[in-house]
Amino acid sequence: MRGGWSRSSPRACGARRSEARDRGSATVWSVGAIAVLCVAFGVVLGLGHAVVVRHRAAGGADMAALAAADHWAEGTAAACAQADRLARAQDARLTRCVIVGDISDVSAASGGGPFTAEVRARAGPATPRP
Known part of the structure; x- marks a missing residue:
């Protein structure tokens, strides 16, 4: 290296x-x-997870309403007991059950904490009875 020059x-x-x-x-x-x-x-x-919980609650509410409407003639207690059984089978819990005539009105909930969904469903005959 002459003269102090570097190669870089x-x-x-x-x-x-x-x-x-x-x-x-x-x-x-x-x-x-x-x-x-x-x-x-x-x-x-x-x-x-929120969508699954919502669908589980909706399925439970629908099934519970149909069961209660099917057993309305046995009385409110028996109809709501059937609704509760079917809601639990769908991994939901029955939160409300009202039978007015042959129309059932139920609510079912599913999930817990921030992922709780509650759905309301009604069921009865297709045509009103005279």
């Missing part, structure tokens, strides 16, 4: 310093992207 240009030295500062930044970006994906996945799972 000043531009190359600056590039090396920049590379040294950027070393490991891909790891930080990867961790950030993974965290965002985990949060999005959690939100999708929560929404999916």
Whole structure:
């Protein structure tokens, strides 16, 4: 090396310093992207669970209303007992049962905590009885 000249240009030295500062930044970006994906996945799972709970409550309410309407002639207690049995078979719980004539009006709930859904259903004959 004559005259104190180095083989690397000043531009190359600056590039090396920049590379040294950027070393490991891909790891930080990867961790950030993974965290965002985990949060999005959690939100999708929560929404999916809420939909399942809502459908379970709706199925329980519909089945309970039909059972109560089918047994209205046996009295309110017997009709509501049948409605409760069918709601439980659908993984729901009967929260309200009213029989007015041959029309049943029930509510069923499913889930717990922030994922609780309550659905109301009515059932009776297709045409009013004279």
